[in-house]
Amino acid sequence: GENVEQHPSTLSVQEGDSAVIKCTYSDSASNYFPWYKQELGKRPQLIIDIRSNVGEKKDQRIAVTLNKTAKHFSLHITETQPEDSAVYFCALQTGYSTLTFGKGTMLLVSP
């Protein structure tokens, strides 16, 4: 099946810095790319998504970029805050309604 490589697996930044998480994939037919945030002990929650006909999407301090030619997409968080600390998962739509997830990135924002 489709494989999604997510890097880095852990990321430590200082409050106010930017954080970037990158995912690469192989299936050129993938057309939907969501990002989920999971706080400790909680459920994964959708924070932003992008479709293949869009190169970039922004929502306040978070943005997602997509390079379909190179088959990678990235999550960008600016002005990080301690409450951004969580595990972030990229995913892509495979098949009609199923998602394949990356293995996750643990982001730690230190005050």
Added chain:
Amino acid sequence: DAGITQSPRHKVTETGTPVTLRCHQTENHRYMYWYRQDPGHGLRLIHYSYGVKDTDKGEVSDGYSVSRSKTEDFLLTLESATSSQTSVYFCAISEASGRRYIQYFGAGTRLSVL
């Protein structure tokens, strides 16, 4: 929470016993999913359903079966639990938005197989 309820929230069982986890939704969603989450593996799809009595296998379906006899309930059964099935199990539903299928997750069930 997209009207998703998982039960039980926590369960401890012994190797070889059958276990059934329940996912209940109140908003008539067609698509439902079961995932397991393990450290270092992210979320892996076990089975999913695209309607009453319509189910299909995911990436890690061995040792699991599912049933969906009515729209609101999607059951995951471990016929004979093994220690390798110790995990956190998440149910999800998806809502169609254009050509996107946005998935929303339940609160999870933490299962320990001793």
